[in-house]
Amino acid sequence: MADLSLSPRSALAPFLHAGHHGAEGKTGVKLREVTACALAELTAFKGQKAALIKSTQNAFGVALPAANKSVSKDGVTFISVSPGKWLVTGEGAAEHDLVERLENAAGSLAAVVNQSDARAVVEISGDKARSALAKGVMIDLDPAAFKTGDAATSFAVQFWITLWQTNDAPTYRLAIFRSMGRDLLHWLESSAAEFGYDIHG
Amino acid sequence: MRIPCPFCGPRDSQEFSFLGQTGLKRPDPNAPDAQKQFHDYVHIRDNKAGLTKELWLHANGCRSWIVVERNTLTHEITGSEFASPLTKEAAQ
Ligand SMILES: [Zn+2]
Numbered sequence: 001m002a003d004l005s006l007s008p009r010s011a012l013a014p015f016l017h018a019g020h021h022g023a024e025g026k027t028g029v030k031l032r033e034v035t036a037c038a039l040a041e042l043t044a045f046k047g048q049k050a051a052l053i054k055s056t057q058n059a060f061g062v063a064l065p066a067a068n069k070s071v072s073k074d075g076v077t078f079i080s081v082s083p084g085k086w087l088v089t090g091e092g093a094a095e096h097d098l099v100e101r102l103e104n105a106a107g108s109l110a111a112v113v114n115q116s117d118a119r120a121v122v123e124i125s126g127d128k129a130r131s132a133l134a135k136g137v138m139i140d141l142d143p144a145a146f147k148t149g150d151a152a153t154s155f156a157v158q159f160w161i162t163l164w165q166t167n168d169a170p171t172y173r174l175a176i177f178r179s180m181g182r183d184l185l186h187w188l189e190s191s192a193a194e195f196g197y198d199i200h201g
Numbered sequence: 202m203r204i205p206c207p208f209c210g211p212r213d214s215q216e217f218s219f220l221g222q223t224g225l226k227r228p229d230p231n232a233p234d235a236q237k238q239f240h241d242y243v244h245i246r247d248n249k250a251g252l253t254k255e256l257w258l259h260a261n262g263c264r265s266w267i268v269v270e271r272n273t274l275t276h277e278i279t280g281s282e283f284a285s286p287l288t289k290e291a292a293q
Contacts, residue, residue, distance in 0.1 A: 049291055067208050067263075067292065082263040083208055083283070084291030138213045152209065155216050155261035 010035050011120035011178035015185050018201035021193065028128025028195025031188060033181075034121035034173065037091050038098040041113045044084040048109040059105035070151040070164040079151045079164050079175075087162055087175060089121065120178040124188060125171035128195035133172060135191045137163065143170075157187045205281050208263045208292050220256040222246055223268055223284075250274055256284060265292075 012033040020027065042064075044052045053064050062078065064086055065071045070079040075094035079087045090098030102112045124133060130141050136157040140146060151164035162175040176184050189197070202214040228238035247253075250273055257269050266284035271277070283289040 044291060046287060047290070049293075068210065082291075083265060083288050138216065153262050153264075154209075154212070160261050 008035070008116065011181045012122070012185060013201070015182045016199055016201055018199050020196065020198050021189065023194055023196040026196040027126065027198050029124060029126040029132050029192040029197040030129075030200060031185075031192065031197055032123050032200040034089075034091075034123050036095055037089050037116075037121055038095045039115040039119050039121070039175070040088045040090075040099050040102055041081075041111075041115050042078075042086045042088055042102055042106060043111045043113075045108070045110055049084050052106065052109040055107065055109060056102075056105050059101060065151070068151055070149055072166075077164075079162060081151075081153045081162055087115070087119075089175075118178060119175045120181040120184075122174045122176075122181070122184060122188065123166075123171060124174070124192075125167075125169045126195075126197075127169075128192070129170055129172060132188065132191040132195060132197075133163075136187055137161070139163075157184075159184055202276065202278075204257060204259075204267075204269060204278060206259050206262060206265065207267060207281055207283055207289075208265055209259065212259070212262055216259060216261040217257045218260045220258065220266075223254045223256055252279070257281075 010033060016033060057063050060073060060076055062071050062073045064078055065080045067080050070077055075090060075092040076098065077089045081087050088098065088102060099112060099114050106112050134141055137154065138156065139152050139154050146165060148165050148168050153162050159176050159180050163172060165172050203211045204214050204217050205211045225242060228235060228242050232238060252270065252272050255269050255271060257267050259265050259267060265288050267281050268284050269278060270280040272279065283292065
């Protein structure tokens with residue numbers, strides 16, 4: 001029988017040119033697409049949020065984060081995006097069974113929608129990552145206002161984005177509709193050019 | 202102008218889209234003067250000078266409908282809340 005298993009296709013690979021770009025002799029920013037990453041949206045049904053929090057706590061060992069926050073454990077990240085709604089990413093061992101685990105935890109408490117083929121995730125890090133992002137992101141990224149673990153759904157240039165900070169390097173991740181990935185990269189590369197940037201394929 | 206979203210906190214007004222005044226009630230299509238009532242429902246607004254309550258959608262954010270209390274004379278925004286009690290419950 002033919003092998004019918006499908007392998008994910010990168011949203012951005014055709015547009016990512018690995019190597020150094022922009023200003024020479026310095027690397028203020030590093031860019032890469034987060035591949036091998038499953039994505040899903042989890043939406044609590046009416047009146048079921050408290051029960052869902054308990055159920056996901058049991059299944060994943062973390063509490064669903066409050067507004068403007070994200071939380072990670074064992075390759076799974078929950079990002080608050082709307083009242084009663086979270087974007088969930090799964091990497092490493094968590095990539096292949098993320099949706100199944102979420103569906104089991106959600107039961108009749110929440111809807112789980114696979115977003116793996118709908119969104120692209122870009123990671124931007126380095127000591128100038130904040131300055132490069134600030135040219136288009138409308139929220140305040142100063143560490144006093146936005147720290148590791150903080151998240152936002154907001155607007156950047158002409159994109160609806162989900163943004164979260166994963167460490168103090170700082171490193172940020174941006175999730176967008178994957179058809180907008182090329183335009184997002186174009187903007188990020190223009191913003192990062194003055195600082196010098198590396199693309200990791 | 203910044204609008205305080207009850208879920209996201211203060212955000213630039215460009216993240217929101219504006220619907221208009223709150224409290225409009227869809228007329229009965231079977232009423233004898235339905236045509237006039239629908240004309241008013243669609244086109245006629247109070248255009249108040251002073252404190253107003255308006256519907257805004259946090260379209261490029263958490264996508265919640267919110268009611269914003271705004272003074273049209275000063276542009277001061279004095280409060281906001283979720284338009285739907287269901288959204289409010291889900292945000293807690
Ligand atoms: Zn909001």
